[in-house]
Amino acid sequence: MANEFPQTLTIAGTDSGGGAGVMADLKTMQERNVFGTAVIVAVTAQNTLGVQDFMALPQKLIDEQFASLAADLKVRACKTGMLADAEHVHGVVENLKRYDFGPLTVDPVMIAKGGAALLADDAVETVRNELVPLADVLTPNLPEAERLTSQEITSAVGMEQAAVALQDLGASNVVIKGGHEATPDQASDFVLLADGRSFWLTAPRVDTVRTHGTGDTLSSCITAELAKGADFESAIRVAKDYVTAAIANPIAVGHGHGPLNHWAYRQGGAE
Ligand SMILES: Nc1ncnc2c1ncn2[C@@H]1O[C@H](COP(=O)(O)OP(=O)(O)O)[C@@H](O)[C@H]1O
Numbered sequence: 448m449a450n451e452f453p454q455t456l457t458i459a460g461t462d463s464g465g466g467a468g469v470m471a472d473l474k475t476m477q478e479r480n481v482f483g484t485a486v487i488v489a490v491t492a493q494n495t496l497g498v499q500d501f502m503a504l505p506q507k508l509i510d511e512q513f514a515s516l517a518a519d520l521k522v523r524a525c526k527t528g529m530l531a532d533a534e535h536v537h538g539v540v541e542n543l544k545r546y547d548f549g550p551l552t553v554d555p556v557m558i559a560k561g562g563a564a565l566l567a568d569d570a571v572e573t574v575r576n577e578l579v580p581l582a583d584v585l586t587p588n589l590p591e592a593e594r595l596t597s598q599e600i601t602s603a604v605g606m607e608q609a610a611v612a613l614q615d616l617g618a619s620n621v622v623i624k625g626g627h628e629a630t631p632d633q634a635s636d637f638v639l640l641a642d643g644r645s646f647w648l649t650a651p652r653v654d655t656v657r658t659h660g661t662g663d664t665l666s667s668c669i670t671a672e673l674a675k676g677a678d679f680e681s682a683i684r685v686a687k688d689y690v691t692a693a694i695a696n697p698i699a700v701g702h703g704h705g706p707l708n709h710w711a712y713r714q715g716g717a718e
Pocket residue numbers: 587588589624625626627634635636650651652653654655658660661662663665687690691694
């Protein structure tokens with residue numbers, strides 16, 4: 448039905464602390480005026496200090512969540528986040544091939560800011576071979592781009608080369624996030640679009656530890672914009688402004704890597 452309210456889907460893990468994973472995704476989707484749904488792949492015991500424990504759900508229950516959504520809702524865009532291990536990456540890929548949930552944004556989550564592994568080491572190959580080729584948008588941070596390309600990235604040129612390598616693996620549009628870059632002044636992401644055009648998105652680097660869930664927030668905002676019909680370039684540009692505002696207007700929550708301010712963009716926070 449053409450006039451159905453835009454519906455989105457996140458396929459990821461939960462964060463009991465509310466700052467990352469499915470929680471960050473749904474907050475972002477709500478703020479961007481789309482209806483958010485979720486397939487939970489893993490449950491973490493997590494707060495701003497780190498990940499204390501996690502468990503992936505049985506694949507059968509994950510398959511059933513996909514089937515429930517497909518039987519009723521009209522999802523227009525979806526994203527993946529924490530997928531835990533090779534078996535679950537493969538199971539999610541099978542479901543993404545089975546159902547049409549619109550353009551797919553893949554955030555290839557591997558390691559949380561506190562250092563906890565959210566993807567088993569041997570699953571990187573499954574992400575590279577099975578999930579990346581399905582990605583309409585791929586949003587690795589620098590360590591993830593290095594793992595996926597098996598290349599060390601030490602410069603802007605290295606980010607540009609990695610984006611090309613990731614397109615060669617089958618991703619259509621690539622955003623290499625520079626949050627982990629050692630630049631004191633700017634947070635710069637490199638974007639390579641499917642048609643070959645490329646550009647840098649640059650924002651002032653905020654000197655803060657409240658950066659929990661930045662990657663999730665960026666990728667779920669891209670998903671929300673795509674669900675509303677935006678083209679890939681516009682969706683990525685809005686998402687960069689959204690995450691920048693959410694980082695630049697911090698809220699005091701927790702004692703470690705605090706979560707973002709998901710209201711900031713709507714309230715006219717620095718973009
Ligand atoms: N301190 C910061 N100041 C401003 N922008 C930031 C900061 N840290 C990250 N970002 C931005 O947040 C987004 C997510 O990047 P990143 O933190 O690298 O992802 P991830 O959470 O997956 O590690 C990117 O647009 C990046 O440039």
